[in-house]
Amino acid sequence: MFGYFGITNNGVNLAINLLGLFLAFVWLALVYWTRVDAKRRIKRPGARRLRDRALAVPLRRHDHLPDPAPPEYLEDIRERELEMAAAEARLAQVSYLACQQCGNEVEKDYLICPACHSRLREPCESCRRPLETHWTVCPYCEAPVVGALHQRRRREAYAAEMPPGA
Helix, strand or coil: CCCHHHCCCHHHHHHHHHHHHHHHHHHHHHHHHHHHHHHHHCCCHHHHHHHHHHHHCCCCCCCCCCCCCCCCCHHHHHHHHHHHHHHHHHHHHHCEEECCCCCCEEECCCCECCCCCCECCEECCCCCCEECCCCCECCCCCCECCCHHHHHHHHHHHHHHCCCCC
């Protein structure tokens, strides 16, 4: 009985069979890994099928087909987009606000708008830091908020209760 390439040695034929089996296993493992990798990277199922067809026929040249897989995983793309959205939201909240009268950007600690000179916040009577209108105690010096801020709040509430034209 003739073996591979005319070799009659059973040991060499066994080694050739094992090598062929190993190469077939490696090729199938590469096909499987590429399919799994493509699922993790590509949103469109049609692009995945294109890649699977390219793997099924390894002897044909597929230089004319573009590689449909982006260089990063879909989970990484989603995570980066969420981080960017969170960072943009933090930046929007951090230090700039808009004046309610003129719409110009003002910093959070401004007491009046530098453009239209409208009052944005009232200062604390003890530490002079800007206070929000709904605060009842200064968070910087722990002083109770009294005086102009409460009077302004009462005036606003009274004006809201008044009928129009009165």
